[in-house]
Amino acid sequence: MKNVQITIDEETLSRVDRIGKPLGLNRSEIVRQALREWLHRHAVQSFEQEWIAALQKKPDENSRAEDWMGVQTWSRK
Structure with a gap:
């Protein structure tokens, strides 16, 4: 480990x-x-x-989202 020096206000240090x-x-x-x-x-x-940023650059297609919703519904049964 390396020894470093920092400054902390007294109230924080006390707590x-x-x-x-x-x-x-x-x-x-x-x-x-x-x-x-x-x-x-x-x-x-x-x-x-x-x-x-990646999603904004290339948003998911609605049909793919609907497919995933179907999978989620199926897996809950």
Whole structure:
């Protein structure tokens, strides 16, 4: 791991310490978890944006959508 220095306001730091301590989490672990979650959300948002752009570029045909609706109805029976 690499050691980095960040600046956090006192209120946030106090809340991190107060909530993290009973959970057995130190500041570094809380920051790592928060960054992983942020990176995951960013990846999902990027994927969704690319998917929407692809659909706008070449929308699905209505007949194909109707075919899929039939498959969904059949699979529920």
